[in-house]
Amino acid sequence: xxxxxxxxxxxxxxxxxAQVHDEISSAMEEFDYDxxxxxxxxxxxxxxxxxxxxQALKAMNRYPEAIVDLTSLFVKDTTDxxxxxxxxxxxxxxxxxxxxxxxxxxAVSLRPNNKFFRLQYIRSLLNAENFKEARDACHGWLEQDxxxxxxxxxxxxxxxxxxxxxxxxxxxxxAYRRDSLDAQTVARIANIFNNNRQFTDxxxxxxxxxxxxxxxxxxxxxxxxxxxxxKDYKKAIERYESLKRMGDRSFLTFYYLGIxxx
Numbered sequence: 001x002x003x004x005x006x007x008x009x010x011x012x013x014x015x016x017x018a019q020v021h022d023e024i025s026s027a028m029e030e031f032d033y034d035x036x037x038x039x040x041x042x043x044x045x046x047x048x049x050x051x052x053x054x055q056a057l058k059a060m061n062r063y064p065e066a067i068v069d070l071t072s073l074f075v076k077d078t079t080d081x082x083x084x085x086x087x088x089x090x091x092x093x094x095x096x097x098x099x100x101x102x103x104x105x106x107a108v109s110l111r112p113n114n115k116f117f118r119l120q121y122i123r124s125l126l127n128a129e130n131f132k133e134a135r136d137a138c139h140g141w142l143e144q145d146x147x148x149x150x151x152x153x154x155x156x157x158x159x160x161x162x163x164x165x166x167x168x169x170x171x172x173x174x175a176y177r178r179d180s181l182d183a184q185t186v187a188r189i190a191n192i193f194n195n196n197r198q199f200t201d202x203x204x205x206x207x208x209x210x211x212x213x214x215x216x217x218x219x220x221x222x223x224x225x226x227x228x229x230x231k232d233y234k235k236a237i238e239r240y241e242s243l244k245r246m247g248d249r250s251f252l253t254f255y256y257l258g259i260x261x262x
Contacts, residue, residue, distance in 0.1 A: 122138060176205075180208070
């Protein structure tokens with residue numbers, strides 16, 4: 001009799017678990033993340049269920065709670081790069097790039113050939129204004145990939161953040177030679193030209209880019225500023241009015257447009 005009761009309790013427990021599991025699956029399919037979070041206890045020993053809870057927490061922007069759950073998984077397996085990336089993403093979305101960089105760095109150490117991990121690591125360092133560390137990380141990347149335009153572009157940003165403009169320009173120039181259609185690289189080269197009062201050079205590099213793409217706000221800002229500084233106000237007005245139509249409402253756009261009209 002006792003064995004029968006035990007069997008019935010086990011069957012009841014399994015049935016209840018299956019029902020809860022079905023509820024969780026249904027809630028995930030319906031994007032009812034609050035229900036998922038309520039159905040799964042943070043103390044669950046089931047790693048798959050905990051991962052589902054973390055996914056729901058992230059979807060609801062509850063990053064601190066997701067970090068707590070992710071950390072409990074990380075303690076069990078410190079070599080799981082998915083957990084590391086999830087932790088990094090949570091910190092990034094919370095506006096904590098320094099902490100994000102720490103986890104991206106750990107992921108890079110585990111998989112040094114993964115370009116995505118390196119890219120995110122460097123971006124986080126730049127966002128955290130850790131420019132020297134970003135410079136070193138870029139050099140580490142370029143030791144493995146000497147033809148990367150992206151690596152040189154971010155190296156330029158690191159040097160620029162360190163106020164080392166000659167090395168920044170050199171790095172951007174190498175990136176430009178590898179990919180002349182990268183808007184960010186073109187805009188940063190033109191910005192250095194404008195700051196150095198080389199307005200004709202700024203126009204040359206931005207007009208060359210505009211032959212293939214006239215929609216980049218950053219490139220057009222530098223292009224318009226160069227025309228304004230050369231006192232070609234008609235062309236500057238044309239460019240700044242175009243920026244306004246593109247939705248640019250920055251202070252400098254209106255400032256230089258006002259100067260050009262005046």
